[in-house]
Amino acid sequence: MTQLLDRGASARRGLPSVHQIPVLGRFLTWLRPDYGGLIGAVCFFCWSLTPTLLPRTWIYQAMVSGLTATIGYALGVLIAWVVRLVVRRARPLLLEPSRRTRLIAWWGLAGTAAAAIAWYLSDNAAWQTELRALMDVESPGPNHYLLILLVAGAIFVVFLALARLLRGVSRRLRRFFGRWVPPQVALVASVLCVGGVAFWSWTGLLYPTLLGVANDAFAAVNMETEAGNNAPDSATHSGGPGSLVTWDSLGRKGREFVSSGPTVDELTQFSGRPALDPVRAYVGMDSAETPAGLASLAVRELERSGGFDRQVLVVVTTTGTGWVDGAAADALEYLYNGDTAIVALQYSYLPSWISFVADQEQVQIAGRALFEAVQEAWLERPPSERPKLIVYGESLGALGSAAAFESLGDLRAKVDGALWVGSPSRHSLRAELTERRDPGSPARLPVVDGGQDVKFWGGWQEPMDLDFDDDPPVLFLQHASDPVTLWSWDLMFERPEWIDEEHGPDVLPTLDWYPFVTFWQVTADMALSATVPAGHGHNYGGELVDAWLAVVPPDDWPAGRTEELREMVHSFQDQKTGPFG
Numbered sequence: 001m002t003q004l005l006d007r008g009a010s011a012r013r014g015l016p017s018v019h020q021i022p023v024l025g026r027f028l029t030w031l032r033p034d035y036g037g038l039i040g041a042v043c044f045f046c047w048s049l050t051p052t053l054l055p056r057t058w059i060y061q062a063m064v065s066g067l068t069a070t071i072g073y074a075l076g077v078l079i080a081w082v083v084r085l086v087v088r089r090a091r092p093l094l095l096e097p098s099r100r101t102r103l104i105a106w107w108g109l110a111g112t113a114a115a116a117i118a119w120y121l122s123d124n125a126a127w128q129t130e131l132r133a134l135m136d137v138e139s140p141g142p143n144h145y146l147l148i149l150l151v152a153g154a155i156f157v158v159f160l161a162l163a164r165l166l167r168g169v170s171r172r173l174r175r176f177f178g179r180w181v182p183p184q185v186a187l188v189a190s191v192l193c194v195g196g197v198a199f200w201s202w203t204g205l206l207y208p209t210l211l212g213v214a215n216d217a218f219a220a221v222n223m224e225t226e227a228g229n230n231a232p233d234s235a236t237h238s239g240g241p242g243s244l245v246t247w248d249s250l251g252r253k254g255r256e257f258v259s260s261g262p263t264v265d266e267l268t269q270f271s272g273r274p275a276l277d278p279v280r281a282y283v284g285m286d287s288a289e290t291p292a293g294l295a296s297l298a299v300r301e302l303e304r305s306g307g308f309d310r311q312v313l314v315v316v317t318t319t320g321t322g323w324v325d326g327a328a329a330d331a332l333e334y335l336y337n338g339d340t341a342i343v344a345l346q347y348s349y350l351p352s353w354i355s356f357v358a359d360q361e362q363v364q365i366a367g368r369a370l371f372e373a374v375q376e377a378w379l380e381r382p383p384s385e386r387p388k389l390i391v392y393g394e395s396l397g398a399l400g401s402a403a404a405f406e407s408l409g410d411l412r413a414k415v416d417g418a419l420w421v422g423s424p425s426r427h428s429l430r431a432e433l434t435e436r437r438d439p440g441s442p443a444r445l446p447v448v449d450g451g452q453d454v455k456f457w458g459g460w461q462e463p464m465d466l467d468f469d470d471d472p473p474v475l476f477l478q479h480a481s482d483p484v485t486l487w488s489w490d491l492m493f494e495r496p497e498w499i500d501e502e503h504g505p506d507v508l509p510t511l512d513w514y515p516f517v518t519f520w521q522v523t524a525d526m527a528l529s530a531t532v533p534a535g536h537g538h539n540y541g542g543e544l545v546d547a548w549l550a551v552v553p554p555d556d557w558p559a560g561r562t563e564e565l566r567e568m569v570h571s572f573q574d575q576k577t578g579p580f581g
Contacts, residue, residue, distance in 0.1 A: 066152035
């Protein structure tokens with residue numbers, strides 16, 4: 001079609017055809033797309049513009065759409081090849097379509113594609129505006145949607161050119177092998193060679209290399225200290241006076257954790273009563289060679305700082321980089337006027353999204369090692385002198401935190417409460433509880449045994465009774481729009497239960513499931529999950545105040561101060577995450 005259109009238009013204007021320009025003509029001919037592949041690319045591009053969980057910036061949507069169209073093209077080429085093979089075998093004498101028929105088919109595809117893309121871009125603008133209104137995010141201008149089309153098209157062309165290079169190599173190999181073996185064998189051999197080299201290049205060379213580069217890069221980042229983070233003056237904070245670990249050994253996120261949080265003066269001013277200096281015990285991954293060694297050092301640091309003498313002791317399993325949610329720590333410390341201890345350790349340099357793909361086992365090993373070490377020291381104290389033992393994990397940390405327990409009964413026998421925030425669907429206890437939820441309760445927010453000792457809460461937009469009938473309380477906090485809690489490999493080919501249930505208050509009613517596309521859409525949403533305002537996505541902010549009040553309520557907390565503390569923690573979180581976009 002490219003040749004026909006170009007020659008006809010050039011002839012009418014008296015201009016040379018691009019095919020009369022040798023280099024450009026050969027390039028356009030070489031890059032000419034496959035008809036079936038183009039159908040797949042257009043379909044997948046349009047599907048990439050369907051409603052998602054979270055609003056997107058134009059450049060991010062363009063990247064997602066370009067990659068999605070490329071995947072659709074590859075599938076379209078494969079399906080078209082299979083169809084042609086079957087048809088030729090079934091009807092070997094079937095005539096090839098005429099030139100006129102091919103031209104009509106290409107024009108029909110061009111017109112249909114243009115109309116479909118325009119329709120879906122317009123629909124994308126509408127639902128983006130609606131979703132941004134639900135999350136109080138500014139809507140982009142109309143020019144952004146033209147930019148989406150242009151950048152996505154450029155990404156598609158780059159990948160198409162790469163595919164053409166691989167096809168060219170395969171054809172050369174087929175001709176080479178064809179000197180000695182039948183054509184069919186030569187074809188299979190060439191495909192296997194190119195595919196094998198590509199697979200080896202990724203699994204044996206590129207993937208390990210990229211992972212090593214990422215680890216080295218984030219290890220370098222780990223050595224940096226964010227502006228404003230200084231070594232603590234308090235002896236109850238790791239890296240401070242008398243600490244068993246040095247300030248430099250804590251890592252970037254560890255230094256952020258121990259250098260932040262409310263001071264004694266701030267706690268006293270808020271409560272109107274003398275406050276204690278909260279204990280924040282933290283060990284960086286360079287302080288020992290094994291998770292067991294890190295956990296042992298963390299316990300000794302906890303003992304040194306007086307953590308076992310506090311009213312509440314929280315064992316935190318961090319995310320990939322060693323991050324502890326400051327909002328969760330601040331909220332707990334204000335609620336207990338500083339009579340708290342939080343202990344955590346770092347097990348990786350890599351961000352959670354890389355750790356989740358590359359090495360989930362490491363977070364589980366670390367979570368289990370830290371809890372077992374803390375519990376062993378906790379059990380050595382007389383029952384009357386033990387602090388309340390609570391486990392906490394957010395995102396990937398929730399997955400690691402659950403690894404210390406074989407079942408809900410095992411959890412309840414070992415702790416005084418559990419709070420898991422934005423936990424992935426592979427969280428062992430969450431998966432078990434969701435599977436055996438009460439009949440009629442939704443998969444997104446299951447009700448288990450009437451909600452007596454386990455509750456699933458969707459946040460401020462979905463208020464519910466957070467009073468537990470039995471101890472110890474177990475609370476899962478997960479937003480309807482949090483892609484971290486909804487992502488699973490099953491999304492690729494299996495329609496999830498939550499898609500057919502009543503959607504949450506910040507999820508568009510038009511959100512639907514498409515094979516593979518929804519998996520890719522939710523995967524893409526995960527990268528933006530913490531950038532949206534608090535109360536949406538993976539940003540929990542002031543809701544953690546209510547969560548702590550449900551799991552480990554202080555005896556003397558004045559209910560009238562709850563809203564004030566919510567706003568304080570909410571503002572802390574906004575300062576750290578910044579505006580969307």
